[in-house]
Amino acid sequence: MLILLVNTPTEAQIETVMARVREIGCKPHLIPGEHSIAIGITGNSQALDPGIFTSLDGVSEAIPVTKPFKLASHDFKHAKTEIHVGSVTFGPKHFVVIAGPCAVESEEQTVRIAKAVKAAGANVLRGGAFKPRTSPYAFQGLGLEGLKILKTAREQTGLPVVTEAVDIQSLELVNEYADIIQLGARNMQNFSLLQAAGRLRKPVMLKRGLSATVDEWLMAAEYILNEGNEQVILCERGIRSFDNFTRNTVDIGAVIGLQLQSHLPIIVDPSHGTGRRQMVIPMGKAALAVGANGVMVDVHDRPKEALCDGPQAILPSEFSEMVATLRKMAPATGAHLVGGLG
Ligand code: PEP
Ligand code: MN
Numbered sequence: 001m002l003i004l005l006v007n008t009p010t011e012a013q014i015e016t017v018m019a020r021v022r023e024i025g026c027k028p029h030l031i032p033g034e035h036s037i038a039i040g041i042t043g044n045s046q047a048l049d050p051g052i053f054t055s056l057d058g059v060s061e062a063i064p065v066t067k068p069f070k071l072a073s074h075d076f077k078h079a080k081t082e083i084h085v086g087s088v089t090f091g092p093k094h095f096v097v098i099a100g101p102c103a104v105e106s107e108e109q110t111v112r113i114a115k116a117v118k119a120a121g122a123n124v125l126r127g128g129a130f131k132p133r134t135s136p137y138a139f140q141g142l143g144l145e146g147l148k149i150l151k152t153a154r155e156q157t158g159l160p161v162v163t164e165a166v167d168i169q170s171l172e173l174v175n176e177y178a179d180i181i182q183l184g185a186r187n188m189q190n191f192s193l194l195q196a197a198g199r200l201r202k203p204v205m206l207k208r209g210l211s212a213t214v215d216e217w218l219m220a221a222e223y224i225l226n227e228g229n230e231q232v233i234l235c236e237r238g239i240r241s242f243d244n245f246t247r248n249t250v251d252i253g254a255v256i257g258l259q260l261q262s263h264l265p266i267i268v269d270p271s272h273g274t275g276r277r278q279m280v281i282p283m284g285k286a287a288l289a290v291g292a293n294g295v296m297v298d299v300h301d302r303p304k305e306a307l308c309d310g311p312q313a314i315l316p317s318e319f320s321e322m323v324a325t326l327r328k329m330a331p332a333t334g335a336h337l338v339g340g341l342g
Pocket of ligand 1: 183
């Protein structure tokens with residue numbers, strides 16, 4: 001349920017409503033709007049009677065919210081969420097470009113690629129230190145050493161860093177070293193991990209599960225938001241389909257569907273989404289065209305030697321062309337910032 005308060009309610013009126021929500025065993029969420037204040041309620045197992053709240057001083061309306069996701073939905077929060085990471089903004093009218101190797105392989109490799117993507121206009125550096133691999137025999141990432149390398153790359157380029165946490169232990173470390181915590185497709189429904197990330201106060205990039213519906217994905221975001229972390233960025237990274245020409249099927253329509261239902265920023269990962277380097281740039285352009293708030297692409301200067309996902313990595317020179325193209329396209333889409341330069 002969403003409780004709308006009168007214009008400029010008093011502190012006492014707000015506190016009375018908050019207390020009433022707690023009294024009935026639910027959780028109140030204060031939602032400041034442009035002109036007024038609303039209070040969202042979560043934690044009720046059954047529909048609530050609006051009369052409980054409309055009789056209180058300062059309440060103008062109590063609106064039942066029927067969708068299973070509440071905090072992630074537009075019903076609870078109308079204005080789009082803006083997430084600030086240093087000078088980078090995830091949100092409306094911004095198109096953020098995240099790039100870097102799939103995996104941190106060595107300091108030399110990471111710093112070299114970080115400098116190349118920075119020169120080409122990337123806003124954020126990606127690179128996995130903890131790699132969730134299908135095979136236990138595949139390169140699992142450098143772990144803590146990888147995080148330290150990312151820190152060095154950030155110091156040398158000024159780029160903020162996004163990297164994946166795969167469990168509670170790595171979450172603590174990633175929180176210490178990264179600017180954005182990535183939760184990967186395979187962990188999208190690891191609810192205890194989502195809650196632990198929700199207790200942190202750092203932006204979380206939540207990738208879509210391998211076969212997750214948009215509703216399931218938003219419910220996963222809800223787990224993070226419900227713990228009080230409001231900084232969730234969604235990342236469409238393709239879903240399983242019957243076709244195996246591509247690694248996954250990028251659900252470009254989901255970007256539009258999400259923008260209609262949720263205030264959270266959404267970006268697209270065309271690298272994991274397609275698994276084919278020839279498709280990365282066109283899909284990145286598609287992401288901008290449908291109104292995504294950014295892209296995340298794998299870039300490697302020696303893709304044949306890459307320890308992870310070489311076939312989907314584009315070269316720094318291709319990445320540079322991609323950013324140049326996105327910059328040309330941006331004005332037509334209303335996004336005023338691409339590749340850090342606008
Ligand atoms: C990644 O971005 O490095 C990754 C492992 O992606 P996903 O979780 O989408 O497979
Ligand atoms: Mn990968």
